[in-house]
Amino acid sequence: MKIFESGQRVHLVDKKGRQYALTLKAGETFQFSGDTISHDELIGKSDGSIVTLSRGKKMLALSPTVAEYTLKMPRGAQVLYPKDLALITMWADIYPGARVFEAGVGSGALTIALLQAVGERGSVTSYERRDDFARTAMRNIERFLGPVPNFQLLQRDAHEGIDCQTGDGETLYDRVVLDLPEPWHVVPHAAKALRLGGIYLSFVPTVPQITQTVDALNHTRAFGMIETFESFTRNWNIQGRSVRPDLRMIAHSGFITVARRVEQVMEVQSLSSEMTDPSIQENGDTAPDWDGG
Numbered sequence: 509m510k511i512f513e514s515g516q517r518v519h520l521v522d523k524k525g526r527q528y529a530l531t532l533k534a535g536e537t538f539q540f541s542g543d544t545i546s547h548d549e550l551i552g553k554s555d556g557s558i559v560t561l562s563r564g565k566k567m568l569a570l571s572p573t574v575a576e577y578t579l580k581m582p583r584g585a586q587v588l589y590p591k592d593l594a595l596i597t598m599w600a601d602i603y604p605g606a607r608v609f610e611a612g613v614g615s616g617a618l619t620i621a622l623l624q625a626v627g628e629r630g631s632v633t634s635y636e637r638r639d640d641f642a643r644t645a646m647r648n649i650e651r652f653l654g655p656v657p658n659f660q661l662l663q664r665d666a667h668e669g670i671d672c673q674t675g676d677g678e679t680l681y682d683r684v685v686l687d688l689p690e691p692w693h694v695v696p697h698a699a700k701a702l703r704l705g706g707i708y709l710s711f712v713p714t715v716p717q718i719t720q721t722v723d724a725l726n727h728t729r730a731f732g733m734i735e736t737f738e739s740f741t742r743n744w745n746i747q748g749r750s751v752r753p754d755l756r757m758i759a760h761s762g763f764i765t766v767a768r769r770v771e772q773v774m775e776v777q778s779l780s781s782e783m784t785d786p787s788i789q790e791n792g793d794t795a796p797d798w799d800g801g
């Protein structure tokens with residue numbers, strides 16, 4: 509059972525699912541539309557409890573998930589949406605023990621997701637150009653995760669390079685994850701900083717940014733398996749017989765580009781070689797390469 513303690517972040521959720529964030533501090537009072545509840549009443553309660561405010565309104569007290577926390581935490585820069593955080597951690601294949609380089613940090617939403625995924629055995633090193641954003645991010649990160657000895661946040665410009673040499677000349681990083689406007693300037697540094705087989709991932713909101721990023725990845729000849737994709741999530745309203753998609757959704761956030769650091773780029777097959785490829789059937793469809801498909 510998780511019991512709320514002073515210093516912890518708690519979300520109070522009303523009947524309509526609206527969430528109100530507070531950081532517990534003995535002696536303080538939470539106020540909401542003329543209703544109040546003292547933090548002391550929440551401290552010692554279990555995660556998932558129902559609490560009653562001064563005028564009788566009932567609310568659910570929950571320990572926020574990463575998705576809930578990052579949507580409600582103070583922002584310097586725009587945060588990544590949970591749908592993109594989920595895809596980034598999966599497609600960058602952030603695993604326990606991984607050594608990750610990240611830039612820029614913004615408000616720290618992606619950093620929190622990366623730190624959770626690498627766990628105590630892994631590490632995250634992040635560059636953020638703006639000192640004010642770096643400070644907001646550090647507060648956000650520590651308020652959610654507590655002290656993070658495996659995290660290094662440096663006020664640096666990632667366009668100028670990624671420090672990646674250990675004493676014995678080994679490159680440091682398993683993964684490079686970028687959420688900044690011009691990732692193509694960082695691509696040559698990522699090629700040097702990533703170990704062979706390592707993964708590069710960047711997130712950008714517009715099509716010209718993808719083109720420049722993919723051009724830069726191809727230009728280095730150090731990356732293969734380059735893919736770009738986007739995602740949509742659409743919530744559904746399920747109330748009695750009213751079962752339908754919500755009227756509003758986030759129609760666009762951005763594009764994810766992923767690439768693998770390789771020793772040598774394999775030539776892309778030309779159309780003429782595809783024509784002689786036995787796996788291409790006469791109608792142009794690719795033949796299944798499994799038995800009985």
Ligand SMILES: C[S@@+](CC[C@H](N)C(=O)[O-])C[C@H]1O[C@@H](n2cnc3c(N)ncnc32)[C@H](O)[C@@H]1O
Binds near residue numbers: 611617687
């Ligand atoms: C969109 S925000 C990142 C948001 C972050 N991923 C989050 O979820 O909270 C982009 C950040 O990149 C930083 N940035 C832009 N160019 C940079 C560079 N060359 N080096 C380091 N940081 C940079 C900006 O200051 C900004 O904070």
